[in-house]
Each structure stands twice: as structure tokens, then as C-alpha cells.
Amino acid sequence: xxxxxxxxxxxxxxxxxxxxxSAGGVAALQQLVxxxxxxxxxxxxxxxxxxxxxxxxxxxxxxxxxxLPARHPKDGQPILPxxxxxxxxxxxMLIEDGRILVKHGPKENxxxxxxxxxxxxxxxxxxxGVIGVVLTGMLDDGTSGMWSVQRMGGVTIVxxxxxxxxxxxxxxxxxxxxxxxxxxxxxxxxxxxxLTTKAMRTEQSASQEEKERxxxxxxxxxxxxxxxKGVLKTGEPSHFxxxxxxxxxxxxxxxxxxxxxxxxxxxxxxxxxxHEIRETIEKxxxxxxxxxxxxxxxxNLTANNLAREGDMSAATELQAKAQLATKSVNGLRAYxxxxxxxxGSADNAPSDRNSQDAA
Numbered sequence: 001x002x003x004x005x006x007x008x009x010x011x012x013x014x015x016x017x018x019x020x021x022s023a024g025g026v027a028a029l030q031q032l033v034x035x036x037x038x039x040x041x042x043x044x045x046x047x048x049x050x051x052x053x054x055x056x057x058x059x060x061x062x063x064x065x066x067x068l069p070a071r072h073p074k075d076g077q078p079i080l081p082x083x084x085x086x087x088x089x090x091x092x093m094l095i096e097d098g099r100i101l102v103k104h105g106p107k108e109n110x111x112x113x114x115x116x117x118x119x120x121x122x123x124x125x126x127x128x129g130v131i132g133v134v135l136t137g138m139l140d141d142g143t144s145g146m147w148s149v150q151r152m153g154g155v156t157i158v159x160x161x162x163x164x165x166x167x168x169x170x171x172x173x174x175x176x177x178x179x180x181x182x183x184x185x186x187x188x189x190x191x192x193x194x195l196t197t198k199a200m201r202t203e204q205s206a207s208q209e210e211k212e213r214x215x216x217x218x219x220x221x222x223x224x225x226x227x228x229k230g231v232l233k234t235g236e237p238s239h240f241x242x243x244x245x246x247x248x249x250x251x252x253x254x255x256x257x258x259x260x261x262x263x264x265x266x267x268x269x270x271x272x273x274x275h276e277i278r279e280t281i282e283k284x285x286x287x288x289x290x291x292x293x294x295x296x297x298x299x300n301l302t303a304n305n306l307a308r309e310g311d312m313s314a315a316t317e318l319q320a321k322a323q324l325a326t327k328s329v330n331g332l333r334a335y336x337x338x339x340x341x342x343x344g345s346a347d348n349a350p351s352d353r354n355s356q357d358a359a
Contacts, residue, residue, distance in 0.1 A: 013041045013081060014129045015196045016095065018122045020115030020145070022049040022137025024165030026058065028185055029135070033066030033084065035189025040068060041081040042131075042196045045095060045122070047115045049137065052090035059086050075102040087113035092221045094121035105221040106265030107244065109141050109272040116267070117221040119145025123152040124214040128201040130154030133188065137169035140271045146173050147254045148214055153204040155195055157181045157188060172271070176257045213252070217261070226265040234261065242266050243276040285336050292329040296322050 021028055025048045033044075050056050062070040062084055070084035079085075079098050087093035087102075092113050094101040101121075108114035115134070119142065122130045132149035134142040136159060150156050156179040161167035163184040173179060183191060206214075213234050220226040235250035242249055242262035249260045249268075261267045268276070299322035307315040 013196055014200060015042045015131055016079070016122055016126050016129060017042055017044045017131045017133065017192060017196075018095075018119050018145075018149070019044065019046045019133040019135065020119065020137070020142040020169070021046070021135035022115075022139075022141065022166070022169060024136035025049070026061065028159070028165070029058070029062060030065040031185055032135075032189055033062050033068060033070070035186070036066055036068055037193065038067035039082075040193065040196075042192075043079050043081055044068070044084045045087075045093060045100075045118060046084065047087045047093060047113045047118050049111060049113075049141070050089050052112065054089060056086070056089050059084075062086070073100040073102060076100070087118065089113075092117045094118060094218060094222055096121060096125045096218070101222050103222045105223045106226070106267070108221070108267035109139065109269055110244070110276065111141055114221065114267075115142040116145035117218070120148045120214050121218040121221070123148040123154060124211065124218055126154075127204060128153035131157065131192065131195055133157045133159075133192075134170055134173050135159045135185070136164035136166045138166050139168055139275065140172035140269050142169055143172045143176050144254060144257055144259055144269060146177050146179070147257055148206075148210075150177055150179070151204065151206040151210060151254075152214075153201045155180050155201075157183065157191065159188065160184045176255065217267070220261075220265040226261075227263045231261060231265065232263050240273065243268070243273070243280060282336065282339070285332065289329055289332055289336070292325055292332065296325045296329065299325065 029046065029048060048058060050058070059071040068082060068084050070086060072088040073085045073093065077100050079095065079100060085093065085100060090112050091102050092105050094103065094117060108116055119132055130149050130152065132146050132154055134146055146156055156177060158170045158173050158179050160182055161171045161174065164170050174182065181191060216229055216231065216234060219229060220231065232248065232250055235252040238249040238251045238260055240249050240260060241247065242264070244266040245262060245264050247262035247264045249262045252259050252261060258270045259268060260273055299318045303315040303318035303322065306318065
């Protein structure tokens, strides 16, 4: 790995930039960083969804691509100007008070690292000094985080969905957040340079209750005990249970956004929760298929045994039951295939968990 890191010095520019990307994100990030000038002094923090069990080479890729050095940060290290920090695989990256936290906190939307977690931590600690950017990706990670950036007075940028390889993430932000800038990828670098030369905003919309929840959810991502800190008081009790741990969940409303968090800390958007419910349904249906197949095998085995012993009447009865069960399981299989096809067509692209960039 290259170690072309800029030396420590005082941060003269008050801004921080947080970027979230997923499917198609590696190429998008390469184009973005290539367009930045070598004297760019604002620190950049990036969450790119990658497989949890693989080594990420994205710091090397971005260091070679653009003029700014990039690497995975260590927990607790200070933030330096003009450097790019990338969340390590299977770790949340958070920022607070001039330092970087790298933690193995509860997953959010089944992801670790989480774009939302990074954005919330930045919004809480840096307020109007945050510039949030959401690029290409599937599903909706980054929407709630961008809402927090906006509420705390930060600047919000979304890649034009028609320009994105995968439009779901930027489209989701646009559906729920009144963003400041919607631009093609090739204009974002110049926009960042322009914005970081302007004076910061001075107004915030977030209530004290929202700020307290931002702090609590950042603490949860940083491995604090959400239950002890009162996570169940952050929203209304929900009828849903957590797909990760089965824990009790609360419903949190942010404008038009509805999301959920369980008492152990796992977080879900409504879209991600629906995705998990669908996967649970499919899993249980296949378990039913397996059970029916096993019952058919046992009925036929027993029927064959009875036939060998000369009890043809009982054997014929069991064979009839096996045929009826076969008809049922074939119908269930057809139903599963039909539902999977319809859901896949509705999504119009593979899930992020199946199409993560190998970086």
C-alpha cells in the first residue's frame, strides 16, 4: 500500500466531506477523486460497500487515481487535511472532535460499514461544516444520514440518478430529502472545490431531541450499549422484530422517512426491512419445500417396505399420499419461483449484497 500521506498541520478549512457509494461506486469514486486538485485541503471520508470478508484495495486504487492520498484509518487517529479516509471492510467509520473512530458496532441495513452511521456522526460533530455526497448504489443506505446532514445545516449533493450506474441510492435521497445539488458525476469534484471556498451556513433545523438521537445512534455505531442508553425511547414501539437478532424494535420518523432500530442496536430503513422480510419469507418457503420433499421420501420408503412385506393395500395408500404431497410441493416451488422473479423485476437490479464492488 502506498503511504503518500500529507503531514499533520492545522486544519485551516472548516469543512469535512462525507461520501457514500455502493454498487458501481469504485469507478465513480475514481472519477471523483481524479478531478480534485492536489492542494485540496478538506478531509474526505468515504463509505463504499464492500464484502465483509475480503481485503479492500480501494485506498491503493484511489491513491493511484487522484492527487490525494487515501487509506483505511486506525481507530482514534487524528483527522488531517487533504486526505481521503475509507471505511475498512466490516467496520463502521465515524468522526468526532477531530478524530476518527473505527468500530465494530451493530450493522445498519445489514451493512457494516454504514453510510448512514458516518453521515450522522459527521452531522452531529461538524454541523454546518459537513458536505454530504451520495453516489451510485442500490437500496437506500445514505438517505437517513443525508437527512441528518441537512437538518444540521450541512450541504447535500446527490449524483444525478440518470447519470448513476445504479440509481436507487441517489433516487431514494431525492425522494425523502430536499437536497441542495443534483449534478452528474463529472461535475461533483468542481462543485466540492467551489463549496469549500464559501462561508459556511449558520442555521440548523434540527431540534434538541434530534441532536440527542444523533449522539445516541453514533454512540451505538461506536459500540456503546444502546439498551442501557435508552434506544427504546428514541421512537414509538414497533410490531416488527429485528431480522438480525429478533430484538424489540422502535419506529423512528424523520420527515417522510420511516426507519427502525432494535434494542441491541441494529438499524433498518423501511425499504431494507421489507427486503429482509421478503428474504425471510422465501427462506421459510424453501424450508417448507424441504420438509415436503422429506415427507415424500419417507412415504415412498415406507410404501416400498410394506410392498416387500406383501401389504399392498397399505403400500398403495402411502403411495397415493406421496403423490398428493408431490403435487403440493411442485405448486409451492412454482409459487416461489414466480414471486422471486416478480421481486427481482421490481428491483430491476441485484441487491447490493450480491453486487458489491470487489475493491
